Amino acid sequence: MKDQLNNIKIQAEKELTSITSIQELENLRVKYLGKKGELTSVLRGMGALSAEERPVTGQLANEIRAFLENRIDSARDELVKNERGLKLEKEVIDVTIPGKRKMLGRKHPLTIALDEIKDVFLGMGYEIAEGPEIELDYYNFEALNIPKNHPARDVQDTFYINDNIVLRTQTSPVQIRVMESKKPPIKIICPGRVYRSDEVDATHSPIFHQVEGLVVDKGVTMGDLIGTLQVFAKALFGENSKIRLRPHHFPFTEPSAEVDVSCWSCGGTGCRVCKNEGWIEILGAGMVHPKVLETCGIDPEVYSGFAFGLGVERTAMGRLNIDDMRLLYENDIRFLKQF
Numbered sequence: 001m002k003d004q005l006n007n008i009k010i011q012a013e014k015e016l017t018s019i020t021s022i023q024e025l026e027n028l029r030v031k032y033l034g035k036k037g038e039l040t041s042v043l044r045g046m047g048a049l050s051a052e053e054r055p056v057t058g059q060l061a062n063e064i065r066a067f068l069e070n071r072i073d074s075a076r077d078e079l080v081k082n083e084r085g086l087k088l089e090k091e092v093i094d095v096t097i098p099g100k101r102k103m104l105g106r107k108h109p110l111t112i113a114l115d116e117i118k119d120v121f122l123g124m125g126y127e128i129a130e131g132p133e134i135e136l137d138y139y140n141f142e143a144l145n146i147p148k149n150h151p152a153r154d155v156q157d158t159f160y161i162n163d164n165i166v167l168r169t170q171t172s173p174v175q176i177r178v179m180e181s182k183k184p185p186i187k188i189i190c191p192g193r194v195y196r197s198d199e200v201d202a203t204h205s206p207i208f209h210q211v212e213g214l215v216v217d218k219g220v221t222m223g224d225l226i227g228t229l230q231v232f233a234k235a236l237f238g239e240n241s242k243i244r245l246r247p248h249h250f251p252f253t254e255p256s257a258e259v260d261v262s263c264w265s266c267g268g269t270g271c272r273v274c275k276n277e278g279w280i281e282i283l284g285a286g287m288v289h290p291k292v293l294e295t296c297g298i299d300p301e302v303y304s305g306f307a308f309g310l311g312v313e314r315t316a317m318g319r320l321n322i323d324d325m326r327l328l329y330e331n332d333i334r335f336l337k338q339f
């Protein structure tokens, strides 16, 4: 029986050396020291021993149990220490690693210009109106007094969906839609995208943006139009900006004018930006044609109005010193980052 006990000790010690986890250690403890373990089952045979042998064997068994318990405890300590060490090692946070910077977007130059334009007119009490980009020929042309044979209808300029439907070539059709749905006083701007079948170059794009303006009320005059445009020019291009009206023809206004602003680069003395003109064209404007008012059921004998349509790209390029329109559409971060 002594041999059996000593064998258990040797066997258990040997197995202890290859234990790598707490679970394995626990299995080993149960195998040797548990209620149904090997040591216990040997001790169960003690009854067969003689009266002299029994205490000696019992003592040996207790010594071996104490020895193994001791060894198992220290092995457990060791394992716990190692596992915690590994865990700490795995979870260590290196506070010196550089953080991940979140990219913060910013406004596109067209949005910057558009927001400034809106600010100016909202400040003067205008409301914002909208209309569809896919528009009826009636609104884009007919109701604006643009007859069937007008060059603006040339397929060169207009994207036709079919005979009656076009991609709007201007934001002016919104004038008609507003006047149809609302009686004067009317005071709106309509920012929006427009389409023309133009070749892309430094100053042209088949898709661009306009802001339409329309004021209709009793006693609205050309003086109101000029004053309004002056406020706009000063707000966007600086206190010293001036405007100039050149007589022009638009079918939906009479009289009509093209409006220039004094060059934002040289102030009017002449430079590369204004091609030595001192002036840069930014919009078309005029007094709403009586025929257009009539078409919308507004009596031209009672009411009058002015309208204007300005190019957002032009304005953005002037306001932000951009010399090629294509830059506005290429989405090159290096360009966009500058504003």
Ligand code: DAH
Pocket: 169, 170, 171, 172, 212, 213, 250, 252, 253, 283, 284, 285, 286, 287, 306, 307, 308, 309, 310
């Ligand atoms: N719709 C014109 C264009 O795209 C611009 C324009 C001129 C708008 C005169 C107006 C206006 O409202 O009165 O060329």
